[in-house]
Amino acid sequence: MSWKASERLMDTIRHYAKFPATGVSLRQMVQFGEKPSVGTLFRASQFLAEELPIRLAHRVQELDDLPDGLNEMPSVNKVKEWYAQSFEEITQLPRPDLTKDVRSRLMKPGRAHGRSMFKLSEATPNPSIIEGDGSGWGGLQAGGNGNGKTRSYARRYFAMVDDNGDWPAELQLYNQRFAQTLHKIKRRHDSVVTTMAQGILEYKRRRQRMQIDDTIQSFLDRFYMSRIGIRMLIGQHIALTDQSHHRDPTYVGVICTKTNVQDLAQEAIENARFVCEDHYGLFEAPRIQLVCNPDLNFMYVPGHLSHMLFETLKNSLRAVVETHGMDKQEFPVTKVIVAEGKEDITIKVTDEGGGIPRSAIPLVWTYMYTTVDRTPNLDPDFDKSDFKAPMAGFGYGLPISRLYARYFGGDLKLISMEGYGTDVYLHLNRLSSSSEPLQ
Numbered sequence: 356m357s358w359k360a361s362e363r364l365m366d367t368i369r370h371y372a373k374f375p376a377t378g379v380s381l382r383q384m385v386q387f388g389e390k391p392s393v394g395t396l397f398r399a400s401q402f403l404a405e406e407l408p409i410r411l412a413h414r415v416q417e418l419d420d421l422p423d424g425l426n427e428m429p430s431v432n433k434v435k436e437w438y439a440q441s442f443e444e445i446t447q448l449p450r451p452d453l454t455k456d457v458r459s460r461l462m463k464p465g466r467a468h469g470r471s472m473f474k475l476s477e478a479t480p481n482p483s484i485i486e487g488d489g490s491g492w493g494g495l496q497a498g499g500n501g502n503g504k505t506r507s508y509a510r511r512y513f514a515m516v517d518d519n520g521d522w523p524a525e526l527q528l529y530n531q532r533f534a535q536t537l538h539k540i541k542r543r544h545d546s547v548v549t550t551m552a553q554g555i556l557e558y559k560r561r562r563q564r565m566q567i568d569d570t571i572q573s574f575l576d577r578f579y580m581s582r583i584g585i586r587m588l589i590g591q592h593i594a595l596t597d598q599s600h601h602r603d604p605t606y607v608g609v610i611c612t613k614t615n616v617q618d619l620a621q622e623a624i625e626n627a628r629f630v631c632e633d634h635y636g637l638f639e640a641p642r643i644q645l646v647c648n649p650d651l652n653f654m655y656v657p658g659h660l661s662h663m664l665f666e667t668l669k670n671s672l673r674a675v676v677e678t679h680g681m682d683k684q685e686f687p688v689t690k691v692i693v694a695e696g697k698e699d700i701t702i703k704v705t706d707e708g709g710g711i712p713r714s715a716i717p718l719v720w721t722y723m724y725t726t727v728d729r730t731p732n733l734d735p736d737f738d739k740s741d742f743k744a745p746m747a748g749f750g751y752g753l754p755i756s757r758l759y760a761r762y763f764g765g766d767l768k769l770i771s772m773e774g775y776g777t778d779v780y781l782h783l784n785r786l787s788s789s790s791e792p793l794q
């Protein structure tokens with residue numbers, strides 16, 4: 356790798372890291388509707404052009420400050436450079452000069468077409484931003500065309516703007532270029548989880564540690580949670596910008612306003628059983644029974660839900676096969692029960708896979724805890740797609756799934772009866788107005 360962060364860039368990063376991140380709720384993310392206008396997208400780009408560097412800067416700083424030599428591990432450094440490089444790409448992207456007229460149109464609220472708008476909570480005001488330079492851009496950027504003065508109106512994620520009349524071509528062009536940059540960044544960060552895992556392995560080997568301590572555990576929780584948020588905002592923005600092909604009208608970006616739980620659960624069951632058959636060379640994987648109202652729909656990110664279900668089901672199937680023996684004719688059936696409440700949709704996965712000893716329960720939430728004998732090779736290409744995983748092996752399945760659940764205000768809980776089986780409760784918050792958890 357030839358790219359290296361300069362001291363000047365690191366200074367800018369340290370400056371951005373002083374600002375708090377601004378949370379965005381699922382509800383705010385869907386306010387764009389199916390096809391946002393050029394002006395509305397441009398406003399979102401303005402917000403992200405500041406918000407993403409702030410979030411990236413926090414991570415660079417935190418990676419830099421990791422204790423006990425963890426910050427010196429080659430893979431940890433590699434991840435840090437990716438964050439710094441992405442920071443630079445966003446902050447250096449040339450921005451269009453806006454005429455006074457365009458600026459005021461961008462500031463004028465538009466009308467929602469025939470539908471009532473959700474009431475929006477204000478974004479966290481940024482104390483370091485001074486009102487009034489009129490450039491239409493916030494003033495955080497030290498490089499690029501930032502002129503040193505600042506204003507605050509751009510610090511809002513969703514704002515429907517006045518769309519009467521055409522927007523100048525530069526706006527559209529900028530939106531496209533911004534989305535392309537985000538796309539490149541998203542790809543760069545595809546293998547962050549495995550590369551960080553590699554970094555932790557390097558550290559464990561160097562320090563001869565069996566487990567990671569609480570500081571590192573909570574760092575990883577924060578780090579991966581932040582990654583989910585960054586990828587959510589990036590993925591959402593790319594999907595909203597790309598309006599070239601006809602999309603399902605129930606989708607707003609990567610959010611589906613009518614995520615059908617039964618369909619998704621059925622698909623996750625099939626995938627987990629397939630992986631299980633493949634891994635153990637079974638003619639037929641243990642069966643899984645699904646109890647779910649077929650009409651149950653709610654607003655969620657299908658990709659996240661698939662991931663959580665697939666991970667927990669895989670764990671159950673593995674436990675069932677390993678407890679009862681691979682050559683067993685008939686395995687006990689794992690049950691998936693979906694309950695619909697006003698607040699939560701809860702999915703319970705009940706298996707008869709022998710459970711987990713009580714002393715090991717806290718460990719299942721730690722990164723790198725697994726009962727797989729040999730952790731598979733950490734192939735950097737392994738998680739090129741966000742939601743693919745082998746049968747088992749890194750000890751990331753449960754902690755990462757819990758982060759996905761918590762990201763939108765839900766949770767993941769596990770209760771075991773050692774000697775019998777395990778119940779996993781996946782709570783999904785259906786109100787979805789909770790803001791992102793930011794540390």
Ligand SMILES: Nc1ncnc2c1ncn2[C@@H]1O[C@H](COP(=O)(O)OP(=O)(O)OP(=O)(O)O)[C@@H](O)[C@H]1O
Nearest residue numbers: 670671674719725726747748749750751752753777
């Ligand atoms: N349903 C279950 N029954 C019994 N043990 C389980 C169950 N779910 C998880 N475990 C235990 O918890 C450990 C950690 O699970 P986790 O999903 O985090 O990692 P993993 O499955 O080992 O690897 P991967 O990162 O590929 O998911 C497993 O290795 C297993 O020992």
